[in-house]
Amino acid sequence: MMRPLGFATEERRWTAVVERDAAAEGAFFYAVRSTGVVCRPGCASRTPKRANVAFFDTLEAAERAGYRPCKRCTPGERSPQERLAEQVVRACRRLEDEEPEPTLDALAAEAGLSRAHFQRAFKRLVGLTPKQYARTRRGERFRTSLGRATSVTEAIYDAGFGSSSRAYEGNGDRLGMTPSAYRKGAAGLAIRYGVATCSLGWLVVAATDRGVCSIEFGDEPAELPTRLQARFPGAQVVEGGPDFVRVVEQVVAFVEAPSVGLDLPLDIRGTAFQQRVWDALRQVPPGTTVGYAELAARIGRPEAARAVAGACAANGLAVAVPCHRVVRADGQLSGYRWGVERKRALLDVERVPGDARPEESA
Secondary structure, eight states: OOOOSSOOSHHHHHHHHHHTOGGGTTTOEEEETTTTEEEOTTOOSOOOOGGGEEEESSHHHHHHTTOEEOTTTOTTSOOHHHHHHHHHHHHHHHHHHOSSOOOHHHHHHHHTSOHHHHHHHHHHHHSSOHHHHHHHHHHHHHHHHHHHOSSHHHHHHHTTOSSHHHHHTTHHHHHSSOHHHHHTTSTTOEEEEEEEEETTEEEEEEEETTEEEEEEEESSTTHHHHHHHHHSTTSEEEEOOHHHHHHHHHHHHHHHOGGGOOOOOBOOOOOHHHHHHHHHHTTSOTTOOEEHHHHHHHTTOTTOHHHHHHHHHHOOBTTTSOGGGEEOTTSOOOOOTTOHHHHHHHHHHHHSGGGOOHHHHO
8 A cells, every 4th residue: 555645754643643634544653652552543542642652654663663553443454444445446446347337326235335324435535426436437538539539439439338328418518519529629619718917927818608718827918829729729719809808807806816706617627636636726725825745635645646746737727726825845836837936926915914915015
């Protein structure tokens, strides 16, 4: 089992012990000098005194130091969390491979859990319900198949759908267009855009009929429509009319004063994993930051900090999906798609009362 990240310091480990943090499972073990036992971070026994606690990276290291495994949390055996995770992984494989997809009752019975318990556990670990997971994974395979199949029908069956109606059901929301249009590089998809200035330079806002699909910063106004067209090569990218000005103004106002909020529908396109990361980012309050490892733990994938960083880098909706709020483990600013200086400025304005720019309040 890969060890979760984010528990490298003794201070962070002690906090995990006190809080019985399930995300720390497998990251370390703690031993209690007064009792001579070694425990998992989430052990339900009474919290020991800090002065009596020693930390070990592995159970073997603690046993070599003379400690014996706790009989309550049984660190030498698989934890309940590990067993549950294995059951969820098996369910994921079935949902990916079987057509028709197995029912929730069948999956719960195989795991030896009640229907409600299994549903809750699956969503907590995966971030989606079993039905949402099956639909999303098949949708991903469908998109991939559309690019290489000789026909849409072939792509439907390659992706594991039993019929064309199953393939089309719900995939309009994921593709933002019909499957045949997606296969042709988004040909015929209408995207409107507007370019404006803000305190961070130039800004382009673009939207489909489903919602805002792109918000990007730039140094030169002429480069932004070109960059947008390259991102959606088959789409009809046109400058928005007078009614689109209000959309652009709302985004600019949000950049300058995050407290006003952004009440606009979004057309977010990404893989299931990326969307989980982006959803978690939208839960990070303005004026606060989160590390990559902590964000990975929040979506139930503590070993995926590097993949989380990749999802942040792939975000095409600046400020609406606030990837600028992710920092390195030491609190320092890391890379940002639109420049570290813009990232610093966005964080600065979120931390100033009244959303006033620092130079304006001087």
